[in-house]
Amino acid sequence: MLSKKKYIKIIDEKYIVPMKNGGGIIKFEAWEYRGEIVKYSMAYINKDIFPNDNGRVIGYDNSHNFHHKHYFGEIYEVDDFINYQDLVSRFKSEIKEFIKW
Numbered sequence: 001m002l003s004k005k006k007y008i009k010i011i012d013e014k015y016i017v018p019m020k021n022g023g024g025i026i027k028f029e030a031w032e033y034r035g036e037i038v039k040y041s042m043a044y045i046n047k048d049i050f051p052n053d054n055g056r057v058i059g060y061d062n063s064h065n066f067h068h069k070h071y072f073g074e075i076y077e078v079d080d081f082i083n084y085q086d087l088v089s090r091f092k093s094e095i096k097e098f099i100k101w
Helices: 084-097
Strands: 008-016 025-033 036-045 056-061 068-071 074-077
Touching: 025 084, 036 084, 056 084
Parallel strands: none
Antiparallel strands: 008 025, 025 036, 036 056, 056 068, 068 074
């Protein structure tokens, strides 16, 4: 019998972006196993900007066993992945294109 890995969800955050700043939702989720982030998802969702892909304008995750970026329905492999924190910084920088602070 195979043992199941027990991932622990350590990040589950959702931020509503006010309409005056562009609207939408920013979501972060991450799970760890033995102190290391093994699964993650981050997304900027705004169906007013992009109605497809559940409204995901831009996002990163590692589902399907590889690091990749979603951008207006297209998927691009992240070849230069360093770590989760680096990707969060990249994501925060990239969403500034859509959010007016």
